[in-house]
Amino acid sequence: MRTGGLELPVRTALPGLAEALEGHGAAVLSAPPGTGKTTLVPLALAGLLEAFPGPPRRVLVAEPRRLAVRAAARRMAWLLGESVGGRVGFTVRGERRVGPDTRVEVVTTGVLLQRLQRDPELPGVDTVVLDECHERHLDADTALAFLLDVRAALRPELRLVLASATADTDAWAELLDGAPVVAAEGVSHPVEAVWAPPPGTVRPPHGTRVDPALLEHVAATVRRALAERDGDVLCFLPGVGEIARVAGQLDGVEVLQLHGQAPQAVQDAALAAGQRRRVVLATSVAESSLTVPGVRVVVDSGLTREPRTDHARGLSGLVTVRTSLAAARQRAGRAGREAPGTVYRCWAEVEDARAARFPTPEIALADLTSFALQAACWGDPDATGLALPDPPPAGAMAAARTTLRALDAVDADGRPTDRGRAIARTGLHPRLARALLDGAAAVGSRRAAELVALLSEEPPRALGDDLAHIWRTVRQGNDPYARRWKDETRRLEQQIDRSSGESAEAHAAAAVGLVVGLAYPERLAKARGGSEGGEGAYLMASGTAAQVQGGSRLPAGGWLAIAVADRPAGSPSARVLRAVAIDEATARRAGGPLLDGREEVHWSTRQREVTARRVETLGAVELAAAPLTAPDPALVREALLTGLEREGVGALLSWPPAAAGLRERLAFLHRTLGGVWPDVSDAALLASAEQWLEPELSRARRRADLERIDTAAALQRLLPWASGQAGRLEELAPERITVPSGSRIRVDYSGDRPVLAVKLQELFGWDAAPALADGRAPLTVHLLSPAGRPAAVTGDLAAFWREGYRAVRADLRGRYPRHPWPEDPTTAEPTRRANPRK
Incomplete structure (x- = not known):
């Protein structure tokens, strides 16, 4: 055993951890990065440390990333003076290095889930350590839930340790039924914070895009750190692309790029002490579970990547977001692992007030x-x-x-x-x-x-x-x-x-x-013809528009099978990132469950008519269409109702005077009396179409059939026949009123109040016009000149004869001398005719 490992700060917490596991069977270990929780603790729990003797046990350590799995296994094997595959081994997807003597096995949380599904009892395993649980990866949360079930129902003796690099451990302890929290103090080397915001305006991240101006500033800050401070520099960036761009701006210094896709040799070099000064550009993989030796300076871009899923469109991907305050503390702590250090933060201090305290749990964001x-x-x-x-x-x-x-x-x-x-x-x-x-x-x-x-x-x-x-x-x-x-x-x-x-x-x-x-049938896409989207525009089977990017190797037109696409914020189309050109036969074969043949009957707003087609589709993509000669009457009926809704009953139905007049009378009674008298507004008539337009509506096949409906007769179906009030229509809202001259004058119900427009001479001797709707609506009388032009308006005829008639008589009798203009209209004979010529 190399003695250097025993100097790690977590050693002081090992007795307390052993006591907690002995008494409760589970514990939460809070230990800052660099204390040895990932390497020393599993060895102690397995009984492999002479300084902390214990019975031999088999320990399974779960890490969130493959890179961390390999690094942790190598470090523990080194501490024992062995090679990986002896008493310490590891398993990741596609690679397994364990032997018959393996007592500590490091796995990814994904591998742990597979083992739990195959055999929930985890035979032969005494203790499971879930490392970096504070990062809230979905697989880790799921594995914890499964392990709690195993302990409750199958193996209460299975020991469980949740290891977190942060101090917010109360929730974890509660999940473990009040398990003890054991804290390990880290080496308290001070880390000086230098706020280094960009000198100019930087656009915020947009999807996965990061403003090149920010990356130039990060590179400049790295160069500044190299000039102002000693030691290696660890720079945190959101992704592989940003790492490559910043690396291209750093000359004269050894640059290592540390991320999940990095070659094994680069990962090994980054995690080993260097011979000369270096800059390590890393994603969030270096925040907590990995130790990069020699680092005295951290440059933090302040950005990270999180998953986002558009469930409606079936698209998922990563977006660039502001790093949480907890993650920023983790990153800064990397500078103080071995000695006092410095963190250069590439943002203004005031921006921390708007940052999230902790990372968002993956379960809240990811494809589930x-x-x-x-x-x-x-x-x-x-x-x-x-x-x-x-x-x-x-x-x-x-x-x-x-x-x-x-x-x-x-x-x-x-x-x-x-x-x-x-x-x-x-x-x-x-x-x-x-x-x-x-x-x-x-x-x-x-x-x-x-x-x-x-x-x-x-x-x-x-x-x-x-x-x-x-x-x-x-x-x-x-x-x-x-x-x-x-x-x-x-x-x-x-x-x-x-x-x-x-x-x-x-x-x-x-x-x-x-x-x-077969993997992504809803992303099978067909080129959009004409001007529907322009060059490189496609429609996916999901119904989402997609756009091939400039400089693409993909051939134009035809079909695509899209493997990777995202939808940038604010963009109407998905962006095609990885795809392959296919033919329609392949699309039909791969998207078989999405194939559908159906009768499509709908109202065409452009044609203002019912259209009926037999359509074959692959999801939202139309493959073929032919006119339908005998569409389903029920579908036609629904299409016509849609047309009435869009165009309005006043536009698609014919309203001759008799029908329009009846509708106005009904509207007047509904407005004045309410109750059983129906609402005949456009919206109400549409809502009650089945009541008043049947059976004509069911027999209709096109717009012309609607126009031929006798709307006057159809409206009769809305009258309150059941209550007996329908018979009072003529009494309450008469179509015509007989005036003293004997003329039957039509009442105008189109305004707010009913109006009777009649020549003045026909009303001689009439003291008052009748009130309608059981006396609730007095008639407004428009008194007309002999030429039919308005001469006066009144709601009180008696008052008009007394006060207004004389002025009208003086004004009009000179223009219409052949018509009677008596001194006393209340006793004169009403007439429809002029005086006979002399």
């Missing part, structure tokens, strides 16, 4: 399809019985169950099918597992494995967006990515049931397209 299948296979399809730190969002779970049903991975009750269990055993996302299992029969096991490996192991961006080209290139390559891809291909090929067949009938491009389409 894999999680939902894990929960279903565990026996809890809704995940309501799992002791999770945070519950899964209902909408995300519903979307996940829909996807699993489409893959035939779960039944209608959410229980896993045999196929679903086979999918889960692959360790792949369910979509990729479906492509592997179904694709093998279509393109051969080897091809299917190669192509799914291409989808699961993201290729370098430099290879472009054409997956067929990428596949050919990687097959011939021997770079670190190609080697990793080949290892994954071998692993996946072993997952395939060889009895499924070894067909290789599809040629290369079709094979790629078929496998991609």
Whole structure:
């Protein structure tokens, strides 16, 4: 045992941890980065440290990343003076290095989940350590919930340690039923904070895009740190692309790029002491679970990447966000591991007031399809019985169950099918597992494995967006990515049931397209014709628009099977990042469950008519269409109702005077009396169309049929026949009123109040016009000149004869001398005629 490991600060917490596990069986270990919780604690729990003797136990350590798994195993083996594969081993997807004497095995949380699903009792394992639980990765949260079930129902003696680099441990202790919290104090080397905001305006991150001006500033800050401080520099950036851009701006110093896709040799170099001064550019993988020796300075861009899922469109990806305050503290602490250090923060101090305190749990952001299948296979399809730190969002779970049903991975009750269990055993996302299992029969096991490996192991961006080209290139390559891809291909090929067949009938491009389409059928896309989207515009089967980027290797037009796409914030279209050109036959084959043939009958606003077609579609993409000569009458009826709603009953129905007048009378009674008298506004008539337009509506087949409906007769169906009030229509709102001259004058109900327009001479001797609607609505009388022009308006005829008539008489009798203008109109004879000529 190398004695250097025993000097790690966590050693002071080991007795307390042992006591907590002995008494409770579970514990929460709070230990800052660099204290040795990842390396010294598992060795002590396994009884491998002479300074902390204990019975030999087998310890399983779960880390969130493959890079951390390998680094932790190498470090522990080094402390024991051994090689990996002896008493310390590791397992990641596609690689396992353990032996018969292995007592500490480091695995990814994904591997741990697979083992729990295969055998929940974890035979032979005495203690499980979930490291870096504060990072809130979904697999880690799920593994914790499963382990709590195991301890409660199967193995109460299984010991469990949750290791966190932060001090917010109360929630973890509560999940462990009040387990003790054991804290280890870190080495308190001071870290000076230097606030280094950009000198000019920097645009905030947009999707995955980071303003080049910020990256230039980060590179300048690294150069400043090299000039002002001693020691190695660790610079945190959000992603691989940003690391590459900053690396290109640093000259004259050794630069290492540390991220999950970095070659093993680069990872090893970054995690070992250097011979000369260096700059390590890293993603968030270096925040807590890895120790980078020699670092005295941290430069923090203040950015990180988080998953985002658009469940409605079936798109998921990463977005760049502001680092949480907790993560910023973690990053700064890297500068004080071995001696006093400095952190240069590339933002203004006041911006911390708007930052989140802690990272957002992945379960709140991610695609939950894999999680939902894990929960279903565990026996809890809704995940309501799992002791999770945070519950899964209902909408995300519903979307996940829909996807699993489409893959035939779960039944209608959410229980896993045999196929679903086979999918889960692959360790792949369910979509990729479906492509592997179904694709093998279509393109051969080897091809299917190669192509799914291409989808699961993201290729370098430099290879472009054409997956067929990428596949050919990687097959011939021997770079670190190609080697990793080949290892994954071998692993996946072993997952395939060889009895499924070894067909290789599809040629290369079709094979790629078929496998991609099997994984992502809703992303099968057809070029949009005409001016619907411009060059490079497509419509995906999901109904989402997609756009191929400038400089693409993909051929224009036709069909695409899209593997990777995102939707930048504010963009109306998804952005195609990885795809392959296919033909329609391949699209039909891959998207078989989305194929649909149906009668499509709808109202065309442009044509103002019912259109009926027989349409064949692949999701939202139209494949073929033909006119439908005998559409379903029920669908036609719905289309006509839609037309009435869009165009209005006043526009599509005919309203001759009799019908318009009856509607106005009914509107007057509804407004004045209410009750049984119907509302005949456009909205009300549309809502009651089944009552007053049937059976004519059911017989109608086109707009002209609507125009021929006798709306006057149809409106009669709305009258209050059942109450007996319908018979009072003429009494309450007469169509015409007989005036003293004997004329029957039509009442105008189109305004707010009923109006009777009649020549003045026909009303001689009439003291008052009748009030309508049981006396509630007095008639407004428009008194007309002999020429039919308005002469006066009154609601009180008696008052008009007394006070207004004389002025009207004086004004009009000179113009109309042949008409009677008596001195006393109240006693004069009403007439419709002029005086006879003399």
